[in-house]
Amino acid sequence: MRLEGQKAAGFFPTPPGITADLIRQLSPNPNTAVIDPCCGSGDALRAIRAFLKGKSWGIELEEGRAKASSKGNTHVRHGDALEHSAEGFSMLFLNPPYDDGPNERLEKSFLRQYATSLVQDGLLVFIIPEYVLADCTPILTRRFRRMQAFRFPKEHYGAHQQIAVFGLRNEDDANRIPQKAIRVFDWDKRDSYQLPNADNPHIGRQGVSDAVMLKQAGSGPLWRAIWHQTKPVDLTIRPLMPLREGHVAMLVATGRMNGVVVEHRDAQGETERYIVRGSVEKTILTRYEPHVKVETEKFVAVLNALNLKTGEITTIK
Numbered sequence: 001m002r003l004e005g006q007k008a009a010g011f012f013p014t015p016p017g018i019t020a021d022l023i024r025q026l027s028p029n030p031n032t033a034v035i036d037p038c039c040g041s042g043d044a045l046r047a048i049r050a051f052l053k054g055k056s057w058g059i060e061l062e063e064g065r066a067k068a069s070s071k072g073n074t075h076v077r078h079g080d081a082l083e084h085s086a087e088g089f090s091m092l093f094l095n096p097p098y099d100d101g102p103n104e105r106l107e108k109s110f111l112r113q114y115a116t117s118l119v120q121d122g123l124l125v126f127i128i129p130e131y132v133l134a135d136c137t138p139i140l141t142r143r144f145r146r147m148q149a150f151r152f153p154k155e156h157y158g159a160h161q162q163i164a165v166f167g168l169r170n171e172d173d174a175n176r177i178p179q180k181a182i183r184v185f186d187w188d189k190r191d192s193y194q195l196p197n198a199d200n201p202h203i204g205r206q207g208v209s210d211a212v213m214l215k216q217a218g219s220g221p222l223w224r225a226i227w228h229q230t231k232p233v234d235l236t237i238r239p240l241m242p243l244r245e246g247h248v249a250m251l252v253a254t255g256r257m258n259g260v261v262v263e264h265r266d267a268q269g270e271t272e273r274y275i276v277r278g279s280v281e282k283t284i285l286t287r288y289e290p291h292v293k294v295e296t297e298k299f300v301a302v303l304n305a306l307n308l309k310t311g312e313i314t315t316i317k
């Protein structure tokens with residue numbers, strides 16, 4: 001479904017009674033941050049935040065609803081959540097549009113994009129039609145632990161056959177074997193949760209940031225495959241003069257070094273291999289002269305290096 005269709009047809013707000021039940025499973029903590037990447041007019045998010053007494057971030061595609069959502073929530077963006085990424089949150093409240101996307105169900109695309117927005121032990125509340133659960137189960141059981149699913153009570157279940165899926169983020173997910181099925185229970189005897197503190201929660205534009213991408217690559221099985229398949233790149237162009245620091249910075253900044261595999265011998269004589277990726281960050285420097293404030297832009301080359309053995313990322317500015 002195209003974006004226009006998604007925002008017109010996909011607005012199924014969480015019934016207030018369901019939100020109230022969910023809130024009863026939580027405890028207030030002013031150091032929490034909740035994210036709702038498809039926040040509609042923000043009612044559910046607002047109620048959760050008001051109870052927790054922490055902060056709330058929302059994204060909404062439809063302009064009118066995004067505007068309505070900014071009342072009573074701390075940060076709201078009008079835009080396509082699939083073009084954003086997020087990190088550092090205590091709770092992910094995800095009630096996405098129920099529909100087919102270009103390659104897969106949209107519920108699955110939103111889950112994939114936002115599963116890593118939580119800190120360790122952060123709580124996922126994922127509201128979806130029951131028939132989509134099987135499709136989402138591999139991502140759910142790999143990224144989260146203590147998975148539980150509950151069917152909405154009868155008076156609410158009819159329209160879209162919704163269930164609420166709960167799980168706690170398990171950042172150590174590299175070797176987790178996804179389960180085949182998650183059992184769905186009736187809407188009672190749900191667990192209580194103590195949310196962890198947020199850790200510098202933020203939303204980034206344009207897909208996954210370099211740091212998140214490298215972090216995910218380092219924690220997934222992919223890096224092991226890369227380890228076996230990559231060889232140090234043979235630089236075929238030899239500069240006439242040795243490269244100075246500034247030249248290297250230029251190569252990094254223009255992306256010429258992206259994907260280059262470099263080797264480094266540590267103090268014990270062990271060889272460590274890194275994939276590097278460069279980018280440029282703009283910073284504004286401010287100075288005050290008599291009666292004027294002068295701002296100058298400065299561009300800084302940033303190099304991220306992913307250690308192929310440990311999965312650690314080093315950032316050099």
Ligand SMILES: C[S@@+](CC[C@H](N)C(=O)[O-])C[C@H]1O[C@@H](n2cnc3c(N)ncnc32)[C@H](O)[C@@H]1O
Pocket residue numbers: 006007008010011012013014036037038039040041042043044059060061062065079080081082094095096097098
């Ligand atoms: C099922 S409603 C959920 C609303 C709210 N989270 C709640 O639970 O009450 C889904 C919302 O997602 C919005 N939406 C659809 N596609 C989106 C996208 N790509 N990015 C952000 N929001 C989107 C729709 O406009 C709609 O308001």
